[in-house]
Amino acid sequence: MTSEVKDIDIVQYDDDIVKKFAIATLIWGFVGMLVGIIVAIQLANWRFNFGLPWITFGRLRPLHTNAAIFAFAGNAIFAGIYHSSQRLLKTRLFSDALSNIHFWGWQLIIVSAALTLPFGFTVGKEYAELELPIKIAIAVIWVVFGVNFFGTIAKRREQHLYVAIWFYIATVITVAVLHIVNSVNIPVSILKSYPVYAGLQDGLVQWWYGHNAVAFFLTTPFLGLMYYYIPKAANRPVYSYRLSIVHFWSLVFIYIWAGPHHLLNTALPNWAQTLGMIFSLMLWAPSWGGMINGLLTLRGCWDKVRTDPILKFLAAAVTFYGMSTFEGPLLSIKSVNSLAHYTDWIIAHVHGGTLGWNGFMISGMLYYLVPRLWNTKLYSVKMANFHFWTGTLGIAIYMLSMWTAGITQGLMWRAVDASGHLVYPDFVETVMRIVPLYYVRAVGGTLYLVGYVVMMFNLFKTMANAPATQRSETVRAKPLTASFGEVAAEGGHRSIEGLPAIFTTLVVIAVLVASIISIVPTLMSPAYSDGMPAIRPYSALEIAGRDIYVREGCYLCHSQQIRTLPFDVLRYGPASTPEESMYDHPFQWGSKRIGPDLARVGKKYPDVWHYRHMMDPRTVTPNSIMPTYGWLEKSALDFDIIPKKLGVMKIVGVPYSDYQIQNGAVDAHHEAEQLAARLVEQGAPKGLEDKEIIALIAYLQALGQMSNKPAATTN
């Protein structure tokens, strides 16, 4: 595609691949948000789970988050990175073949996610739910993307890398590291695997991953997009090159440390919690550096922001980014977190970021891209403005309702009266209070989707109006001539901008140093050697039940972590200890309490209570919003796979004997028969001994009962 005229190359960009990713973004965004509205309605009214396993909340919620993050935001950043990088580097993408493998591979991954998550194939770790074969596919496709991206840098015709490219480099490198380290699983079968990490170590790795997925999938690529599309659309110079340098490096280095702020006041060692908190506070300024540079670039053209929908979306997106990155450090303060954690305040925070920052950046970018790529004009500016205002109103309703719900419920959980008793000892009472707000939230989300659908219509119309013959943009550019010595001689930051290998190496060092210091000590330390109370591993039947708990996504509504907070201990019993989850592959500490904590639910209720509760929660807990799980008493438990499961658990460090492994199925049958007999005695129907419900009840009754030593109240 490149022909030489003396020493000037005529470069034709590959805009077809950008078009493909843009269309995929539009479609998957709709799917992801639609599922979001469905789960929002399910929380408002449990009947909308319809008693069907594959559309019950616990299975759909991962589909919503994965679709919104990896399908919607993912395709958008690929579109934006491929579009802007070619122009910033003055070259066509490295390889058309790799571009297409990247595109189709990514779509295939999304489709396999949609075909596995609703059927309960999940690892059980948030935003990392996809099972091992899909995880491997993600790693492979990401490497394809990386080769294509760095290959493009290698054949560039612009000596220096612009700040957008810096952010893309950080994205490509860090997402690969995060994904691979958090995906080290041993398979039991093709679609079932256990992480090698357990308990608090798994928790630390997961939230190092989870938090930095937000950082390097939803923040750094979007900052890169901001640095390209805002100055382009506004036709203004970037406010401060020096600010770009300082906030880029501080952001990349500091972000990595902040993961443990998802585990404040838990059994995680206190020093790791403190690092998570103080690095989150230090992250405030680097984040705002990006906002300032974005907003101040718009100085002198705010009149244009009022009329141009592209700028309107981009400016609002950056404002939402500023809000979220102020709120994030605030929520990371241990005392604030003790109120907000596990509540809908976090949901409000997340959606300010995703709907406001990511969603509006993507919208602004698409309004910029589609008319230019298809060589035509936007079908309707009016519709774009309508989209902007419904979207903004939707976000406002969403966030206000969830802030209110979160703070209300957080205050109710901690309310203690003058006699030292909980004012709201019934968890369900605190849920009933906020259910009306769940309806309000669904309205906010729906408004946002309405705006989005108007954009889809507007942009597809724009594409339909495009001239029949389409040609990618061409540009004339000189090949690079400067030698290494010449670039190095420029000195300071300017020289590393001209030397991508060195720049990338420095990013790798920043990310790895921070990662190693913040997670490796906990991974290496004999975390459980503190007296080593006798914790027994799960029995054969309990392991089977635990997998059902994971499959149904129970962890999405129930935590298993009683924090070191007096009101948590008053409500749920002694604070959780690290030992208690030492055999938990994966950990199930959870991040949200839509229902109560379950760390010590074992033996709290009779077996038959659990049976009735799973069949219809409202028979034992009036006003519960939990779905029904009727299929668990019908579907047969797979006993034959239990020895295989125990075998893999042994590989990852759970001390099962060979005898226990070989007899796993027999032992499980034996346990199941005893439990089923007890259930019949208590009034449950006969014939449950080979059903899934039996295993789940066995698991639930074991929670908090694994330690032979009673936990000290003040632990």
Added chain:
Amino acid sequence: MENKEKLLDHDYDGIKELDNPLPGWWLATFYGAIVFAAIYFFYYHIGNGPGPKEELAKGLAEFETMSAVGGSGKGIDVDKLNAFFHDSGRIKDGGAVFQLRCASCHGVNAEGNIGPNLTDKFWIHGDGSLAAIAKVVTEGVGDKGMPPWGAILKPDELYSVVAYVKTLKGSNPANGKAPQGNEVKD
């Protein structure tokens, strides 16, 4: 103001960059956060700042004190139980607590469901006296799935519901669950 700003000779696809300094207030927040982080770390991890265990113990001790002042204390006040048992208003309150907390397992009329029938002469734990019922309600029976209500019910609620349960003997509701435990003669 714009004119005084220095434009760098950078040009990326038409994007230019200004050479503005870092805003002072922004730098101040950055340095401020770093200083705070250092002080916080030193106070809690090198100095004498209380750890989570100490803070939890302190918080729980406060609840204990409040609980003692609030009147329930540790032991069960049998005189107060007797007084409640003879107070029809308290019995009525106890009935309401029963419907809210107990009926899901013991049945709306205490006829027994998941939990045992509370209207017959048979008792699994204790002798059916006010003190024995109060003990089971306060401490629960872990193995059988009876939750401890001592930390959940306020003292008056607990005493009322115990008094209410005691009044149920011989009420003989429909569909009564078969007797469990030992018969207690009057």
